[in-house]
Amino acid sequence: MAELPPVVARMWDREPTTxxxxxxxxDLATITTAAIEIADTEGLAAVSMSNxxxxxxxxxxxxxxxxxxxxxLLTVMADSAVPPPPERENLSWRAYLATWTRLTRDLxxxxxxxxxxxxxxxxxGPRRLLWLDRALDALSGTGLDDxxxxxxxxxxxxxxxxxxxxxxxxxxxxxxxxxxAKGATEYxxxxxxxxxxxxxxxxxxxxxxGLLRDSTGWTEDADFRFGLDLLLDGIEALIARPAR
Amino acid sequence: MAELPPVVARMWDREPTTxxxxxxxxDLATITTAAIEIADTEGLAAVSMSNxxxxxxxxxxxxxxxxxxxxxLLTVMADSAVPPPPERENLSWRAYLATWTRLTRDLxxxxxxxxxxxxxxxxxGPRRLLWLDRALDALSGTGLDDxxxxxxxxxxxxxxxxxxxxxxxxxxxxxxxxxxAKGATEYxxxxxxxxxxxxxxxxxxxxxxGLLRDSTGWTEDADFRFGLDLLLDGIEALIARPAR
DNA sequence: AGCCTACTCTGTACGTCATACACGATTATT
DNA sequence: AATAATCGTGTATGACGTACAGAGTAGGCT
Numbered sequence: 001m002a003e004l005p006p007v008v009a010r011m012w013d014r015e016p017t018t019x020x021x022x023x024x025x026x027d028l029a030t031i032t033t034a035a036i037e038i039a040d041t042e043g044l045a046a047v048s049m050s051n052x053x054x055x056x057x058x059x060x061x062x063x064x065x066x067x068x069x070x071x072x073l074l075t076v077m078a079d080s081a082v083p084p085p086p087e088r089e090n091l092s093w094r095a096y097l098a099t100w101t102r103l104t105r106d107l108x109x110x111x112x113x114x115x116x117x118x119x120x121x122x123x124x125g126p127r128r129l130l131w132l133d134r135a136l137d138a139l140s141g142t143g144l145d146d147x148x149x150x151x152x153x154x155x156x157x158x159x160x161x162x163x164x165x166x167x168x169x170x171x172x173x174x175x176x177x178x179x180x181a182k183g184a185t186e187y188x189x190x191x192x193x194x195x196x197x198x199x200x201x202x203x204x205x206x207x208x209x210g211l212l213r214d215s216t217g218w219t220e221d222a223d224f225r226f227g228l229d230l231l232l233d234g235i236e237a238l239i240a241r242p243a244r
Numbered sequence: 245m246a247e248l249p250p251v252v253a254r255m256w257d258r259e260p261t262t263x264x265x266x267x268x269x270x271d272l273a274t275i276t277t278a279a280i281e282i283a284d285t286e287g288l289a290a291v292s293m294s295n296x297x298x299x300x301x302x303x304x305x306x307x308x309x310x311x312x313x314x315x316x317l318l319t320v321m322a323d324s325a326v327p328p329p330p331e332r333e334n335l336s337w338r339a340y341l342a343t344w345t346r347l348t349r350d351l352x353x354x355x356x357x358x359x360x361x362x363x364x365x366x367x368x369g370p371r372r373l374l375w376l377d378r379a380l381d382a383l384s385g386t387g388l389d390d391x392x393x394x395x396x397x398x399x400x401x402x403x404x405x406x407x408x409x410x411x412x413x414x415x416x417x418x419x420x421x422x423x424x425a426k427g428a429t430e431y432x433x434x435x436x437x438x439x440x441x442x443x444x445x446x447x448x449x450x451x452x453x454g455l456l457r458d459s460t461g462w463t464e465d466a467d468f469r470f471g472l473d474l475l476l477d478g479i480e481a482l483i484a485r486p487a488r
Numbered sequence: 489a490g491c492c493t494a495c496t497c498t499g500t501a502c503g504t505c506a507t508a509c510a511c512g513a514t515t516a517t518t
Numbered sequence: 519a520a521t522a523a524t525c526g527t528g529t530a531t532g533a534c535g536t537a538c539a540g541a542g543t544a545g546g547c548t
Contacts, residue, residue, distance in 0.1 A: 004434060004437060004438070005434070008434060008438065012438050014438075019494080019495065019496095019544095019545085020493070020494040020495050020543095020544070020545050020546080021493085021494055021495025021496050021542090021543060021544060021545080022495065022496045022497080022542075022543040022544060023496085023543085023544080024495085024496070024497095025496080025497080048533080048534065048535085049534080049535065049536085050533085050534075050535095058497075058498095059497065059498050059499075060498095060535090060536090061497075061498070061499085061536075061537095061538095062496075062497050062498075064536075064537095065495085065496065065497075069535080069536080070534095070535065070536090115362060116362050116364075118359060118360050118362060118409075119409070119413065120360075120413055121413055122410065122413050122414055122431055124431075124434060124435070124438070129435070129439070129444060129447060130443070130444065132447055133443075133444045133445065133446050133447035133448075134446075136446035136447055136450060137445060137446035140446055146450045146453065147467060147470075148470065149450070150450070151467055151470055151471050151474075152471075152474075154406060154407070154410060154471065155403060155406070155471045155474060155475070157406065158402045158403055158405065158406025158407070159399060159402055159403075159406075161402065161405075161406065162398060162399070162401060162402025162403075162405065162406075163398070163402070165362075165363070166366065166398060169363065169364055169365055169366050170366055187366055187368075190248060190249070190252060190368060191368070191373070193248060194248070194252065194256050194258075194368075195373070199374070199377075200373060200374065200377040201377065201381060202377050202378075202380035202381035202384055203373060203376055203377035203380055204377075206380060206390045206393070206394070209390065223391060223395055226391075226392065226395055227395050227396075227398065227399045229478075230395075230396075230399060230475065230478035230479065230481075230482060231399070231474065231475065231478060233477070233478045233481050233482075234473075234474035234475060234477045234478040234481075235474065237474075237477050237478075237481070238474060238477075262516075263515090263516080263523080263524060263525090264514090264515060264516050264517075264522070264523040264524055264525095265513090265514060265515055265516085265522090265523055265524025265525050266513070266514040266515060266524065266525045266526080267514085267515075267525085268524085268525070268526095269525080269526080292504080292505065292506085293505080293506065293507085294504085294505075294506095302526075302527095303526065303527050303528075304505095304506090304507090304527095305507080305508095305526075305527070305528085306525080306526050306527075308506095308507075308508095309524080309525065309526075313506080313507085314505095314506065314507090
């Protein structure tokens with residue numbers, strides 16, 4: 001019976017139940033909720049130990065009774081911010097994974113600070129693992145082997161992440177940029193300004209033909225579906241293939 | 245003629261050439277190189293304005309003559325750390341994009357701090373855009389429209405990123421974790437310990453059947469190729485399709 | 489009942505960080 | 519030669535993460 005790292009133990013409520021001293025006035029969930037609320041409203045930068053402590057009405061150092069470090073808090077946040085995965089109903093694997101991926105992306109767009117939170121460890125929280133489980137489960141009747149299923153889930157997660165990053169950085173990030181510089185500074189205009197057609201032939205042709213002028217048209221939902229179908233087609237082809 | 249945001253102007257050497265005061269003792273490139281060297285050897289956390297300034301032999305505040313903020317420095321680093329893309333030679337689009345994606349992943353693994361550097365703005369530096377250009381160029385004979393080409397490049401980038409993140413977090417990140425807790429704490433063992441088969445049926449079955457026991461076997465190169473082929477198959481199918 | 493001990497929260501303190509500001513030195517332009 | 523812009527430095531500020539010591543609290547033991 002291996003010993004769990006402390007964060008993991010806390011995330012899974014594996015702390016010993018009977019304790020000695022004064023009854024704790026908080027629990028990890030309250031702290032996490034407060035931190036998430038701050039991140040939602042004021043951004044990840046505003047999530048400081050002081051701010052979180054103030055939010056739950058406690059001295060900053062009190063948080064360290066529940067969390068080993070700020071990094072741990074962020075790790076827990078990254079899991080707690082995730083809602084339960086969608087129900088399978090009686091969807092085909094393909095339909096299920098399509099909404100699974102879409103919801104992943106929507107989550108990342110609704111809580112963009114999750115994008116800033118680089119996970120330096122693989123997912124180990126209950127909620128993220130639940131999502132993973134459901135994706136694997138959806139593929140269970142397909143004859144894929146474990147590694148293939150796992151990789152498929154990885155690819156879909158990655159796609160949601162990339163798409164969310166791009167969409168968000170062209171939306172909000174673009175506005176930040178535009179605010180910083182005086183003139184009109186849409187992404188496309190910057191590229192037009194800067195690209196030399198000789199060294200960037202394909203890209204500058206594309207820019208000049210207008211693709212990036214208005215950020216709609218390639219940040220649209222249709223484009224997300226396009227890439228998603230690409231991936232699902234690939235998986236489908238793999239399933240149809242005899243063996244590896 | 246739009247006005248460029250200051251970082252962009254600096255990255256593209258669009259600064260006015262004749263200046264008044266004393267001759268600058270540095271330039272952006274030296275600073276960036278020094279910062280990258282620190283990040284390579286001591287990690288991104290060691291990249292502080294003080295450290296970078298010390299590395300180039302200058303007072304911390306001097307850096308602000310070349311860079312508006314630390315964030316800007318990181319943005320420039322993220323571009324400068326990228327080598328030139330591979331030559332097209334006479335490779336098929338598929339072969340080219342395969343090595344293109346693989347090299348992207350290899351770069352991220354060799355400079356893992358790039359993974360920590362979340363880009364809150366779309367790529368605007370000369371080197372990253374060069375990679376983008378080459379990917380688009382490789383698809384130029386395929387009949388895909390601009391949006392499709394762009395999305396294809398996005399998907400491949402995202403895959404490289406996801407794979408690198410996973411591989412890295414299971415390699416180095418896993419070791420960090422194991423160092424923090426006393427016992428043997430391989431990822432698989434943690435999951436075995438923590439997962440309830442009732443609520444995590446698919447995942448716990450997979451874990452118990454041994455997939456994640458040794459991290460080789462699904463961090464291997466074969467698995468990278470697997471996902472990559474998945475994506476390329478998808479793109480190929482799209483090309484073969486009559487129209488959209 | 490009463491002591492011990494583990495645990496909770498607080499206050500203070502330290503080192504690090506990004507960066508604002510004012511200054512003297514330097515150089516191209518007038 | 520005078521002006522004005524630019525460079526590098528030194529100092530200062532406020533925020534941050536967290537180490538540490540201590541005071542209060544309550545369960546487990548005798």
